[in-house]
Amino acid sequence: xxxxxxxxxxxxxxxxxxxxxxxxxxxxxxxxxxxxxxxxxxxxxxxxxxxxxxxxxxxxxxxxxxxxxxxxxxxxxxxxxxxxxxxxxxxxxxxxxxxxxxxxxxxxxxxxxxxxxxxxxxxxxxxxxxxxxxxxxxxxxxxxxxxxxxxxxxxxxxxxxxxxxxxxxxxxxxxxxxxxxxxxxxxxxxxxxxxxxxxxxxxxxxxxxxxxxxxxxxxxxxxxxxxxxxxxxxxxxxxxxxxxxxxxxxxxxxxxxxxxxxxxxxxxxx
Amino acid sequence: xxxxxxxxxxxxxxxxxxxxxxxxxxxxxxxxxxxxxxxxxxxxxxxxxxxxxxxxxxxxxxxxxxxxxxxxxxxxxxxxxxxxxxxxxxxxxxxxxxxxxxxxxxxxxxxxxxxxxxxxxxxxxxxxxxxxxxxxxxxxxxxxxxxxxxxxxxxxxxxxxxxxxxxxxxxxxxxxxxxxxxxxxxxxxxxxxxxxxxxxxxxxxxxxxxxxxxxxxxxxxxxxxxxxxxxxxxxxxxxxxxxxxxxxxxxxxxxxxxxxxxxx
Numbered sequence: 001x002x003x004x005x006x007x008x009x010x011x012x013x014x015x016x017x018x019x020x021x022x023x024x025x026x027x028x029x030x031x032x033x034x035x036x037x038x039x040x041x042x043x044x045x046x047x048x049x050x051x052x053x054x055x056x057x058x059x060x061x062x063x064x065x066x067x068x069x070x071x072x073x074x075x076x077x078x079x080x081x082x083x084x085x086x087x088x089x090x091x092x093x094x095x096x097x098x099x100x101x102x103x104x105x106x107x108x109x110x111x112x113x114x115x116x117x118x119x120x121x122x123x124x125x126x127x128x129x130x131x132x133x134x135x136x137x138x139x140x141x142x143x144x145x146x147x148x149x150x151x152x153x154x155x156x157x158x159x160x161x162x163x164x165x166x167x168x169x170x171x172x173x174x175x176x177x178x179x180x181x182x183x184x185x186x187x188x189x190x191x192x193x194x195x196x197x198x199x200x201x202x203x204x205x206x207x208x209x210x211x212x213x214x215x216x217x218x219x220x221x222x223x224x225x226x227x228x229x230x231x232x233x234x235x236x237x238x239x240x241x242x243x244x245x246x247x248x249x250x251x252x253x254x255x256x257x258x259x260x261x262x263x264x265x266x267x268x269x270x
Numbered sequence: 271x272x273x274x275x276x277x278x279x280x281x282x283x284x285x286x287x288x289x290x291x292x293x294x295x296x297x298x299x300x301x302x303x304x305x306x307x308x309x310x311x312x313x314x315x316x317x318x319x320x321x322x323x324x325x326x327x328x329x330x331x332x333x334x335x336x337x338x339x340x341x342x343x344x345x346x347x348x349x350x351x352x353x354x355x356x357x358x359x360x361x362x363x364x365x366x367x368x369x370x371x372x373x374x375x376x377x378x379x380x381x382x383x384x385x386x387x388x389x390x391x392x393x394x395x396x397x398x399x400x401x402x403x404x405x406x407x408x409x410x411x412x413x414x415x416x417x418x419x420x421x422x423x424x425x426x427x428x429x430x431x432x433x434x435x436x437x438x439x440x441x442x443x444x445x446x447x448x449x450x451x452x453x454x455x456x457x458x459x460x461x462x463x464x465x466x467x468x469x470x471x472x473x474x475x476x477x478x479x480x481x482x483x484x485x486x487x488x489x490x491x492x493x494x495x496x497x498x499x500x501x502x503x504x505x506x507x508x509x510x511x512x513x514x515x516x517x518x519x520x521x522x523x524x525x526x527x528x529x530x531x532x533x534x
Binding site (some may be wrong): 028029031032035036039040042043046047049050051053054058059178180181184185187188189191192197198202203204207 | 296297300301303304307308310311312314315318319321322323324326327381446448450451452454455458459461462464465470471474
């Protein structure tokens with residue numbers, strides 16, 4: 001009898017014992033992410049210092065300007081990462097897309113709201129990195145509140161551009177049902193063409209043209225140029241007009257494409 | 271005799287794995303190509319930047335590509351043959367599947383590694399090989415049999431260093447059921463070794479030489495191949511790799527002794 005109770009207790013204790021372990025593992029994930037990001041900031045910092053070792057400006061940018069741009073772009077690069085293709089893939093694979101479509105909320109608006117929530121959180125959790133970059137890597141933030149206001153608007157518009165693009169891109173899942181490859185392709189292309197790795201000014205003309213023809217720069221290069229001081233505040237109306245043009249174009253395209261693609265969807269099981 | 275038996279076993283594991291992979295051919299191709307896309311992004315960056323400056327603290331574009339190629343080649347080998355060290359926590363320990371390895375009459379570490387050949391590493395291997403071939407031709411390295419043997423030894427030592435560090439850190443899974451955060455933290459330091467160590471302050475290059483010795487996987491062999499002075503360091507790769515392997519296997523055995531199954 002006592003033995004039986006003892007065995008049971010031990011089993012229950014094992015369940016309870018799992019929790020601190022899981023908690024520790026998740027905490028470690030957060031710390032890992034933090035350190036890994038600091039490593040890459042360090043690599044970028046010394047790499048660009050070496051690039052400018054010869055002195056002078058390159059393509060009209062000084063070392064301080066380039067560093068400011070690159071550090072901010074690296075810190076804010078989660079803004080051009082995307083979850084939508086993965087989410088859509090899961091919805092299709094598990095058949096939940098049927099239920100989603102039945103909900104009395106517009107499908108696209110619901111996901112737009114969620115993605116904006118993710119983006120806002122993303123920005124807030126970068127604050128420790130911003131502080132580290134300012135203290136250790138000579139990053140400067142503007143003191144003019146107008147710059148911050150313009151930055152906030154360009155981020156918001158830029159996020160809408162990327163969201164609408166990803167929405168269209170994710171519709172491909174209805175045809176392929178396979179997401180991993182699509183997602184890797186999207187991340188690799190966005191990493192370079194958003195300007196997260198190198199300022200657009202450094203690129204040869206043909207590459208810069210490709211960047212401007214893609215939506216990713218709208219979400220990272222444009223806001224970071226404002227915040228790092230490469231683009232003047234007076235440029236804002238022009239930048240906003242371009243962003244709004246993107247939003248209108250992609251908005252129409254994405255809704256049309258979704259309408260066509262959704263007819264292809266085969267609800268698996270569910 | 272034992273080695274032969276393990277080789278035969280490995281072939282069997284590999285055959286089974288390829289049968290699975292060939293069932294999903296498209297996924298196989300996508301996996302192998304996925305790393306190509308990600309490598310292309312960072313290579314394009316180096317190219318764009320190096321077009322604007324004659325050299326990076328005395329290192330030309332082609333010389334940097336050689337360093338970059340060497341480190342990519344070295345990391346691709348454990349990526350192909352030892353990728354299960356990453357997934358051990360989530361895929362084997364948490365599910366209780368690891369117990370299976372312990373009741374079989376073969377070395378549990380061998381079983382874990384042989385259980386899954388990771389084809390994603392093929393893309394990296396290809397990128398590394400092409401980079402080394404292209405850049406060494408561009409800088410005019412005259413390949414002699416001796417240099418070829420040196421290159422192979424350097425790549426194998428580099429691969430062993432990557433493997434040993436992954437093995438050592440994967441052991442944390444025996445305690446917290448997940449090792450990716452710890453492994454990733456150490457693994458990502460290899461990003462420093464993509465560029466000449468001379469662009470960093472002393473503390474970083476010391477760290478990458480004597481503590482987390484990724485320098486032996488890229489920078490020091492490149493110095494030797496390019497005829498740049500680096501003292502005795504280009505020769506220390508194999509010894510460093512051997513020491514790390516021995517230590518990491520001890521650490522692995524220590525962790526294994528502390529393994530308590532999740533019992534699910």
